[in-house]
Amino acid sequence: MKRKSFVAVLTSLIMLLAIFALTGCGSDGNESSEAPAVKCYNGSFMGMVEENGVYAYKGIPYAKSPTGELRWKAPVAVDASDENYEAKEFGWTSLQTEWHSEPASIVNAKITESGEEHNSGEDCLTLNVWTSDTEDTAKPVMVYFHGGGFGWGGTSDPLYSGKYIVKEHNDVIVVSCNYRVGTMGFIDLRNVKGYTDEYKETTELGLLDCMQSLRWIKQNIEAFGGDPDNITIFGESAGGNLVSCMLVADTDGNGKADVDEEKLFNRCVAHSGSLNLTYTYEEYEANDTAGALCEAVANLRDDDELKRAEDVSMDDLLALTEDEMYKVNNDPELVNLDGSAVGDIYNMPLRGKYSDGTLSAVPADPFEALRDGAAADIDLIVGTNQDEWRYWTSEVYWEPILELDEENLMLNLGDYAEFIVEPKIQEAKDAAKAADNSEAEAAVDKLIEMQTRDLEYKDTDGGVTSRDGSEFEGKKIWAATELCNETGFRAPSVATASVHADYAAENKDTKGKTYMYYFAKESDNFPWIGACHASELSYVFHNMDETMFSGTVDENLADQMCESWVNFAKTGDPGNAEAEWTVYDTADRNTMTMDIDDDNAMKMVSDPLSEERELMEPFAYYYLK
Numbered sequence: 001m002k003r004k005s006f007v008a009v010l011t012s013l014i015m016l017l018a019i020f021a022l023t024g025c026g027s028d029g030n031e032s033s034e035a036p037a038v039k040c041y042n043g044s045f046m047g048m049v050e051e052n053g054v055y056a057y058k059g060i061p062y063a064k065s066p067t068g069e070l071r072w073k074a075p076v077a078v079d080a081s082d083e084n085y086e087a088k089e090f091g092w093t094s095l096q097t098e099w100h101s102e103p104a105s106i107v108n109a110k111i112t113e114s115g116e117e118h119n120s121g122e123d124c125l126t127l128n129v130w131t132s133d134t135e136d137t138a139k140p141v142m143v144y145f146h147g148g149g150f151g152w153g154g155t156s157d158p159l160y161s162g163k164y165i166v167k168e169h170n171d172v173i174v175v176s177c178n179y180r181v182g183t184m185g186f187i188d189l190r191n192v193k194g195y196t197d198e199y200k201e202t203t204e205l206g207l208l209d210c211m212q213s214l215r216w217i218k219q220n221i222e223a224f225g226g227d228p229d230n231i232t233i234f235g236e237s238a239g240g241n242l243v244s245c246m247l248v249a250d251t252d253g254n255g256k257a258d259v260d261e262e263k264l265f266n267r268c269v270a271h272s273g274s275l276n277l278t279y280t281y282e283e284y285e286a287n288d289t290a291g292a293l294c295e296a297v298a299n300l301r302d303d304d305e306l307k308r309a310e311d312v313s314m315d316d317l318l319a320l321t322e323d324e325m326y327k328v329n330n331d332p333e334l335v336n337l338d339g340s341a342v343g344d345i346y347n348m349p350l351r352g353k354y355s356d357g358t359l360s361a362v363p364a365d366p367f368e369a370l371r372d373g374a375a376a377d378i379d380l381i382v383g384t385n386q387d388e389w390r391y392w393t394s395e396v397y398w399e400p401i402l403e404l405d406e407e408n409l410m411l412n413l414g415d416y417a418e419f420i421v422e423p424k425i426q427e428a429k430d431a432a433k434a435a436d437n438s439e440a441e442a443a444v445d446k447l448i449e450m451q452t453r454d455l456e457y458k459d460t461d462g463g464v465t466s467r468d469g470s471e472f473e474g475k476k477i478w479a480a481t482e483l484c485n486e487t488g489f490r491a492p493s494v495a496t497a498s499v500h501a502d503y504a505a506e507n508k509d510t511k512g513k514t515y516m517y518y519f520a521k522e523s524d525n526f527p528w529i530g531a532c533h534a535s536e537l538s539y540v541f542h543n544m545d546e547t548m549f550s551g552t553v554d555e556n557l558a559d560q561m562c563e564s565w566v567n568f569a570k571t572g573d574p575g576n577a578e579a580e581w582t583v584y585d586t587a588d589r590n591t592m593t594m595d596i597d598d599d600n601a602m603k604m605v606s607d608p609l610s611e612e613r614e615l616m617e618p619f620a621y622y623y624l625k
Helices: 006-022 163-168 197-224 238-248 281-287 289-301 314-319 322-330 366-371 388-394 406-434 438-454 474-506 555-571 610-622
Strands: 034-040 042-049 055-061 081-086 126-131 139-145 173-177 226-236 267-271 379-385 463-465 471-473 514-519 590-594 602-606
Touching: 034 055, 034 197, 126 163, 126 197, 139 197, 139 238, 139 555, 163 173, 163 555, 173 197, 197 226, 197 238, 226 238, 226 555, 238 267, 238 366, 267 555, 289 314, 289 322, 366 474, 379 474, 388 406, 388 474, 406 438, 406 463, 406 471, 406 474, 406 610, 438 474, 438 610, 463 474, 471 474, 474 514, 474 610, 555 590, 555 602
Parallel strands: 042 081, 139 173, 139 226, 226 267, 267 379, 379 514, 514 590
Antiparallel strands: 034 042, 042 055, 055 126, 126 173, 463 471, 590 602
């Protein structure tokens, strides 16, 4: 046998070391910080290895940066590229104000071209992929769209990390997507001087972003080992609305409410957010976010040509620099909003036609579109939490609720009653009155009376005082909160499930199944927070560390719920090893409950809270928020 030359041996050794480095293994067998590069349409992306061993590819652009000439324009597909990129950090959070319950508004600072540090910005259309490896193929794909009231949130929020799901179930891929929020994602600019219809889509850019992210995923996820023909979308709150809207959206511009042409996804899970969370132009007019934005710009410039909001034109808005855009959205001194900034005004996606008469993505009656089979072949899970509205007891004060002493906790409760709950009672009555439904109007008082009789909360039975000295009866606060739970969340979610299920029952050839859940696991953060809005997410993501909403996470229940969501993504059946999940229909209304008997178990219940459902059924179609 010939002996290899020294050069050949050295060459082989160098190649071996290179392969050794690329596979991420050192002499001790530990993984390195780099995951293998994945070649996508717009470049090759080198990811990183999370501390639990899961591969993560972060900050991948799915659309061109919506800046410069693309500001307030529909998302544009990325260009092809053969370049190599690092994908180890989350992309920029969409432009928003900082807020204590929205970590993405705080934790993800970037340096702008001018050298300033901002926690959020316009160049935000990125997504993240978590996978156990890139060698396996045809893995089901779970795509998450965050909440945040359409004005906040982002994928850098640690609650939304996909690494825990993938660690528990290594045969799925998890993706999370940023989209434009606030003034950049949901604003009506029609009354701004110089407006043209090329900006008509500003009322739903965040929704269009979500659909564009799914197009990128369909095109590229196979490179990560995913199955482009088995995609499940899921989202909570605003994200729950956005995935619901995608059930009925005109995704391909053919003027019809359907998903038939592009088949962007196969299954959908809507957490605590439904088709009611949409706006008409009249609601945009009432909020007048564009007017506030123009006022802030006029005050920022403070020159002879721009003295008032009415003086500000589209050209002026488009000329704002990155730093100026951040300032006008975040500085409360630039606008007369009682201490709030422009970015604190939030809107929702438009339903109905654009002002030029063309169809927007969401039909005028999205419930009717669903009833007519817009999502006939889509498997659907819809659900809500037992105490949704108690979440907003933490949103009435600038200091995080978990840092408040007992006195300020109770003051928060009084502010919550004054500024949130009391107005919602009147909104419900006004909506029933506008619909000329005296029975529904009376149902508001009936439900509050029923809940006042039945509810007992020893810590708040007596009077509660707000920070300005207004007084409220403790029990009535909770009774009215039950009304808000129904009108804002459960009634529209039940309606969504019902019309989807009814279409399947009437059309035997349809493939789309319907399931419903009711999450009742109460947080132990403090006595009356209950199973509030967003508290189920730690369980679904199997994220034991993020307890801001959930309180201490019960691992057994997290195992079951995470498994159910993964099984649904795999097969369309969300049952797990411990609980069979029955299909929902309007005859039995079978609903999967979580911890409804304080046993940390999942179990089926037929038509839970049936009396409340019957009373509040009409309110689903009044689009209460």
